[in-house]
Amino acid sequence: MKILGEILRKFPKVDLHCHIDGSIRVETIFDIMKGKTDLPCDNPKDLAKYVHVSSDCRSLTDFLSKFEFFYPYLKDPAVMERITYELAEDAAKENIRYFEARFAPCLQKSGQYSQEDILKGVLRGAERATSHFGVKVGVILCVYRGTALEEWEETVSLAERYFGKGVVGIDLAGDESKYSARPFKQIFGRARSRGIHITVHAGEAWNWNSVREAVDLLHAERIGHGIKISENDVFFERIKQLQKPLEICVTSNVHTGAVRSYDEHPLREFYRRGIRTTINTDDRGVSNIDLTHEWRIAQEKCGLELEDVLDMNMNSCEAAFLPPGEKTALKEEIQKETRGLMSEIEKNKK
Numbered sequence: 001m002k003i004l005g006e007i008l009r010k011f012p013k014v015d016l017h018c019h020i021d022g023s024i025r026v027e028t029i030f031d032i033m034k035g036k037t038d039l040p041c042d043n044p045k046d047l048a049k050y051v052h053v054s055s056d057c058r059s060l061t062d063f064l065s066k067f068e069f070f071y072p073y074l075k076d077p078a079v080m081e082r083i084t085y086e087l088a089e090d091a092a093k094e095n096i097r098y099f100e101a102r103f104a105p106c107l108q109k110s111g112q113y114s115q116e117d118i119l120k121g122v123l124r125g126a127e128r129a130t131s132h133f134g135v136k137v138g139v140i141l142c143v144y145r146g147t148a149l150e151e152w153e154e155t156v157s158l159a160e161r162y163f164g165k166g167v168v169g170i171d172l173a174g175d176e177s178k179y180s181a182r183p184f185k186q187i188f189g190r191a192r193s194r195g196i197h198i199t200v201h202a203g204e205a206w207n208w209n210s211v212r213e214a215v216d217l218l219h220a221e222r223i224g225h226g227i228k229i230s231e232n233d234v235f236f237e238r239i240k241q242l243q244k245p246l247e248i249c250v251t252s253n254v255h256t257g258a259v260r261s262y263d264e265h266p267l268r269e270f271y272r273r274g275i276r277t278t279i280n281t282d283d284r285g286v287s288n289i290d291l292t293h294e295w296r297i298a299q300e301k302c303g304l305e306l307e308d309v310l311d312m313n314m315n316s317c318e319a320a321f322l323p324p325g326e327k328t329a330l331k332e333e334i335q336k337e338t339r340g341l342m343s344e345i346e347k348n349k350k
C-alpha cells in the first residue's frame with residue numbers, strides 16, 4: 001500500500017541523521033544576518049534561493065555553497081539554541097518523536113565562544129523544545145576530517161563530559177575522499193571505551209572502502225549514508241550479516257550528486273537485499289524538505305510501499321542511540337500509534 005496524502009504527516013517518526021546547521025529556517029537566517037551584513041534582499045521570501053538548493057541541484061559544490069552563505073553567522077550559542085529549538089518544533093509538527101541532531105563544534109567555535117559554549121546553546125534549545133513539544137532530542141557531536149588533532153580531542157572530551165546529559169554520540173564528518181578515517185582510530189576507541197555511541201559519514205561521496213574503515217577501524221555502530229557498499233559484493237554481504245544500520249538520506253544524496261537521480265537511488269535494492277536501512281533528512285533547511293517528504297519520496301520515486309517505510313522507521317528506533325529502557329518505550333509508543341493510524345486508514349477505505 002502507498003500513502004502519500006496528509007495522513008503521512010501524522011505517523012510517529014524517528015530521524016537519526018539531521019544536521020542542526022543544515023536544518024535552519026530561511027526566516028531565521030534572515031533574522032540573524034539582518035543588520036550584520038548587506039543582505040541581497042529585504043525579506044525572507046526572497047532569501048530562500050540563497051539558502052535552498054534548487055530541486056534539480058545535482059552537485060556537492062552547489063550544495064555546500066548554500067552553507068557558506070549563512071555558516072559564519074552560526075558561531076554563537078544563542079543562535080544555535082534558537083535553531084535547535086526551531087528544528088525540534090518543525091520535527092514535532094510532523095510527529096517526529098525522537099531525533100538525533102548533529103553539528104561540528106570545532107567549526108562553530110570562534111574567538112569569542114568555545115566548543116563547549118556552542119554545545120551548551122544547543123542543549124538549552126533541545127531541553128526547551130522537549131519540555132514544550134514533547135519531542136526527544138539526542139545530540140551527536142561531529143569530529144571533522146581535515147581539522148587539527150586538538151580539535152578532535154576537545155570534541156571527544158566534550159562528548160565524554162556531556163554523555164548522558166543530552167549528548168548521545170559522536171560522528172566523523174568532512175571530506176572522506178581526502179581524509180582517511182585511520183588517524184581517528186585511537187580517539188574513537190577512547191570514546192567507545194566510555195560507552196559513547198559512534199556513527200560515521202562514509203560511502204556517500206567516496207567508495208566502499210571508506211565504509212570498511214568506519215566499521216573496522218572506528219567500530220561505527222551506524223553508517224551515515226553508506227550507499228557505496230554495493231561496489232563490493234563481499235563487503236555488502238558483511239554489512240548485511242552485521243545488520244549494520246545505514247542512515248539513508250535520499251533527497252540529500254540526489255542533491256549532492258552522490259546518486260544521479262531518485263530512480264537510481266539504491267534504497268529499495270538495499271532494503272530488499274536485507275540491509276538494515278533507515279530514512280533520514282540530513283539537511284532539511286538546505287534541501288527544503290522534511291521527513292514526511294522523504295517518506296513520500298521513498299514510496300513515490302524509490303518503489304517502496306508504506307509498510308516498508310514503517311519497517312525502516314522501526315529500524316530507526318532499534319538503531320537509536322538511546323539507553324535500552326528508553327528505546328523499548330519509544331518502540332512501543334511508535335508501534336501503538338502506528339497501529340492506530342493504520343486501522344483509521346483501513347476504516348476510511350470501507
Ligand SMILES: [Zn+2]
Nearest residue numbers: 019201224282
Ligand atoms: Zn550528514
